Amino acid sequence: MNDETPICSAKGCRTTAAWVLAWNNPKLHTPDRRKTWLACDEHREHLSHFLDLRGFLKDTVPFDQWRSPEDSAEPAAAPDPAGRQGPDAP
Structure with a gap:
């Protein structure tokens, strides 16, 4: 692993x-805003469920198929390679 x-x-x-x-929190973000969490295969379902319940x-897109805003007409934030801390996972 590297940076x-x-x-x-x-x-x-x-x-x-x-x-x-x-994802986006409609109480905080405009409808076109996209925040991102990254998930490994083991935690994908848990993190998706956490966000979906709310x-x-x-x-949900495979990492290698994610397109940055420059590659797509739909605005989206590029994922942070270091990941953002999501909810506690089992």
Whole structure:
């Protein structure tokens, strides 16, 4: 792993991320804004469920297929390779 390796956002996980979970909190963000969490295969379902229960989850995309805003007409934030800390994972 190096500084460019995408890391899962689940708390305490240091596994390479395989998924991008695009989300937005409608109380805080404009409808076109996309925040991202990264997920490994093990934590994808847990993190997706956490976001979906709150109505935040907008899309789940394999990391290697995620397109940055420059590549797409739809605005989205590029995932942070270091990952953002999501909720506690089992």
